[in-house]
Amino acid sequence: MRLLPLLSFALLACDSASGDTSGGADTADSATSGDTSDTSETGETGETGETGDTGAEGPADLGFQLEGGWEGSTLTLTWVDPSSLGTESLNFGGVLLSEDVSQAETLIHAGRPPESDLQELNPEETPGMLMALYVPALHLDVDGDGLPQNGESFMAVGMTWAVYVTGVIPAEFTQLGVVDGWNAVVIAKEGDPQFADAMTIPLPVNLAPNLELTAGGDLGFDPDGARLMVISGQAFTGESPVGPLVDQALTDPWEVALSGPPAADRFYLIQNMGIMGALEVPLSYDDANHSGAFEEASDSLLFAACSDAVPVGFLWLPPPSDLYSAFGIARMGVGSGWMAVQLAEGGSIVPPSLLTELVMDQTCGLGG
Numbered sequence: 025m026r027l028l029p030l031l032s033f034a035l036l037a038c039d040s041a042s043g044d045t046s047g048g049a050d051t052a053d054s055a056t057s058g059d060t061s062d063t064s065e066t067g068e069t070g071e072t073g074e075t076g077d078t079g080a081e082g083p084a085d086l087g088f089q090l091e092g093g094w095e096g097s098t099l100t101l102t103w104v105d106p107s108s109l110g111t112e113s114l115n116f117g118g119v120l121l122s123e124d125v126s127q128a129e130t131l132i133h134a135g136r137p138p139e140s141d142l143q144e145l146n147p148e149e150t151p152g153m154l155m156a157l158y159v160p161a162l163h164l165d166v167d168g169d170g171l172p173q174n175g176e177s178f179m180a181v182g183m184t185w186a187v188y189v190t191g192v193i194p195a196e197f198t199q200l201g202v203v204d205g206w207n208a209v210v211i212a213k214e215g216d217p218q219f220a221d222a223m224t225i226p227l228p229v230n231l232a233p234n235l236e237l238t239a240g241g242d243l244g245f246d247p248d249g250a251r252l253m254v255i256s257g258q259a260f261t262g263e264s265p266v267g268p269l270v271d272q273a274l275t276d277p278w279e280v281a282l283s284g285p286p287a288a289d290r291f292y293l294i295q296n297m298g299i300m301g302a303l304e305v306p307l308s309y310d311d312a313n314h315s316g317a318f319e320e321a322s323d324s325l326l327f328a329a330c331s332d333a334v335p336v337g338f339l340w341l342p343p344p345s346d347l348y349s350a351f352g353i354a355r356m357g358v359g360s361g362w363m364a365v366q367l368a369e370g371g372s373i374v375p376p377s378l379l380t381e382l383v384m385d386q387t388c389g390l391g392g
């Protein structure tokens with residue numbers, strides 16, 4: 025029964041690698057490992073093609089239930105290297121199959137995976153039991169080759185994986201519902217993974233970018249003569265900052281509405297998160313010279329916007345374009361696009377329900 029602990033350990037390792045907002049160091053790692061494995065496996069896609077071809081002919085042995093805006097996306101099953109389970113970074117291998125999805129309940133004939141994918145996970149405790157694990161994902165296949173490469177965005181990474189089991193299957197696995205052939209295993213956030221129905225594998229669209237963000241709250245002071253700007257976090261790194269994303273009269277209550285992805289020059293490597301994104305910070309200022317813009321020489325900064333006494337920034341994360349990052353982000357439940365984050369070590373995502381209750385008064389400063 026080593027499989028279940030092995031899988032849960034893999035997940036714990038993932039959590040420790042990317043569990044908090046500052047887990048971006050892993051994102052950097054991921055770029056390396058993701059790219060490497062992608063590249064190395066590309067050569068094997070010949071097999072993939074064959075499998076896909078035969079796949080169309082047999083009865084369905086895997087089923088996926090898509091939820092959300094999956095239209096126009098392509099479903100892939102990517103091999104997970106079992107030797108990377110439980111290590112700092114999961115390694116993904118070749119794509120077993122690729123299918124343009126046309127309906128929410130997508131049925132696929134995957135057939136028996138290539139022998140090179142099937143491995144004896146634990147020769148000592150489950151000798152002769154062969155397994156191959158695949159992570160299901162949806163991506164926007166811009167170039168039409170079926171593979172998620174060259175910056176194409178992931179829209180979903182499943183937290184229930186397809187698992188092919190064959191060979192000598194011990195009774196304790198059979199009792200858990202494991203069959204010789206395709207199975208599914210739920211990659212639970214905590215606790216042991218659970219086996220599930222391979223014909224109804226849930227695949228919600230969990231990485232599509234959130235395009236709109238509205239935040240605000242009651243004001244703790246008289247807004248007369250004050251303005252509200254949203255400026256790039258680059259301004260705090262000593263880099264030459266781009267202009268404000270928003271600069272508007274301050275009102276009580278105040279509100280900021282962001283829509284769509286920010287311009288390319290607003291993206292930067294956010295050091296304490298270790299990720300490329302656009303971090304934008306709302307600040308009120310006293311427009312002393314009535315110019316309608318902030319000038320350091322004449323105007324003075326007032327207050328930031330706080331949630332739970334911690335200043336808040338608006339972060340745009342681009343949809344992930346490598347599977348490792350996509351998996352990590354999906355596991356964190358963060359998604360992509362606009363989100364509000366607390367600007368503090370270990371700061372968390374501000375839930376949308378609290379975004380209209382931000383505090384902007386003398387209790388909320390950026391504190392350097």
Ligand SMILES: [Ca+2]
Pocket residue numbers: 165166167168169170171172173176
């Ligand atoms: Ca492609």
Ligand SMILES: [Ca+2]
Pocket residue numbers: 311312313314315316317318319322323
């Ligand atoms: Ca001014």
